[in-house]
Amino acid sequence: MSQKENQKYSYEDGIILEELMYHYTLGSDDMDKRKIRKNGWDDVLKAYFGYLPNNFPYRSKVTDPIIRTTILEKTSRMFTGKLRGTVVPREASDYLKAKIINATLDFQWDNANKSGSMLEKIILSDIQARLFGASFTLNYWNVEKRNNKIYQGPDIKIIDNRDIFVDFQANHIKNANWVQVREWVTFQDLEAKLDVDGKPLYKNLDILKSSLIDEVTSVKPERRDNKYTSIVKQLRSLEDRVGQDLYFPKLEVVTEYRHDLKHVFLPRHGIILLTEENPMDTKNIPISMLRYYPVGDDVYGESEVESVLGLYRATQAILCGTIDQLNLSTTYRDWE
Numbered sequence: 001m002s003q004k005e006n007q008k009y010s011y012e013d014g015i016i017l018e019e020l021m022y023h024y025t026l027g028s029d030d031m032d033k034r035k036i037r038k039n040g041w042d043d044v045l046k047a048y049f050g051y052l053p054n055n056f057p058y059r060s061k062v063t064d065p066i067i068r069t070t071i072l073e074k075t076s077r078m079f080t081g082k083l084r085g086t087v088v089p090r091e092a093s094d095y096l097k098a099k100i101i102n103a104t105l106d107f108q109w110d111n112a113n114k115s116g117s118m119l120e121k122i123i124l125s126d127i128q129a130r131l132f133g134a135s136f137t138l139n140y141w142n143v144e145k146r147n148n149k150i151y152q153g154p155d156i157k158i159i160d161n162r163d164i165f166v167d168f169q170a171n172h173i174k175n176a177n178w179v180q181v182r183e184w185v186t187f188q189d190l191e192a193k194l195d196v197d198g199k200p201l202y203k204n205l206d207i208l209k210s211s212l213i214d215e216v217t218s219v220k221p222e223r224r225d226n227k228y229t230s231i232v233k234q235l236r237s238l239e240d241r242v243g244q245d246l247y248f249p250k251l252e253v254v255t256e257y258r259h260d261l262k263h264v265f266l267p268r269h270g271i272i273l274l275t276e277e278n279p280m281d282t283k284n285i286p287i288s289m290l291r292y293y294p295v296g297d298d299v300y301g302e303s304e305v306e307s308v309l310g311l312y313r314a315t316q317a318i319l320c321g322t323i324d325q326l327n328l329s330t331t332y333r334d335w336e
Contacts, residue, residue: 023167027166031164044132044305049068059327071127075123114157124158125158129291131304132303134299134301138159179285180254180256181287185250202273203274208269222250
């Protein structure tokens with residue numbers, strides 16, 4: 001091992017990194033299969049956006065957006081405004097405490113606006129669960145600077161289904177031994193991340209920075225499309241440019257949550273940025289799952305879309321075939 005590699009790893013870090021990479025490899029493989037299999041996530045999204053294949057055997061290309069309409073209608077009826085859960089006092093002496101807790105919850109709801117409002121994030125979680133069978137949220141304590149002041153408060157983040165790997169031996173998030181969450185962040189974001197004391201959170205950033213400088217002429221950028229294809233951008237004829245910005249390069253950062261520890265590492269560079277104990281008294285993994293209908297021994301439930309894809313395709317075929325027939329009838333009548 002070279003001197004530079006010795007700077008990256010201690011013996012303990014090397015053992016931990018081997019475990020993390022093992023979970024990462026198998027977890028990403030499971031994700032790829034869920035995504036590209038027949039009637040998998042890619043096919044579900046294509047149906048949701050009304051995409052018809054290039055070899056569609058009809059001249060007409062009209063789609064009935066029943067899947068999209070159904071999902072959006074159900075979601076809009078469930079979430080019409082701010083959710084208002086309240087704490088109810090049981091005894092007279094608890095009345096003041098309940099008022100304070102309710103006011104705190106109301107304040108935290110409004111301030112948990114990282115990456116969108118709370119209502120927006122809850123709606124997105126519901127839509128993802130209907131499309132893919134489950135959606136996941138990261139529950140965390142956000143620490144950031146706002147107007148030169150340190151803000152602290154609870155928040156949630158909706159996790160992209162392509163960027164979460166759940167223990168492949170578990171059938172629910174509650175009995176998972178580990179969960180990995182992948183993010184695509186810039187080096188500047190890593191430097192700006194603070195702990196609860198307002199100090200830099202991650203270690204080994206100097207090693208990572210020197211690694212990036214040394215490799216800039218020989219290593220390809222960490223592009224997201226090297227890991228998976230964005231069907232949403234593909235259907236819109238757009239290129240997935242995440243990771244192409246030379247001035248704000250993206251890094252693939254993976255966090256593995258366990259009941260006892262939390263590890264943050266970079267799979268490509270083999271660097272562990274953080275190892276810390278689980279701060280929760282319950283020692284639960286801080287990820288919540290909204291699952292559609294359970295289907296047995298799989299973490300994911302049944303997708304609302306996958307079970308009707310055959311009927312959806314038949315509907316589009318009948319619709320486009322009928323329009324083709326009407327066009328032919330009109331043409332013959334005009335000719336006569």
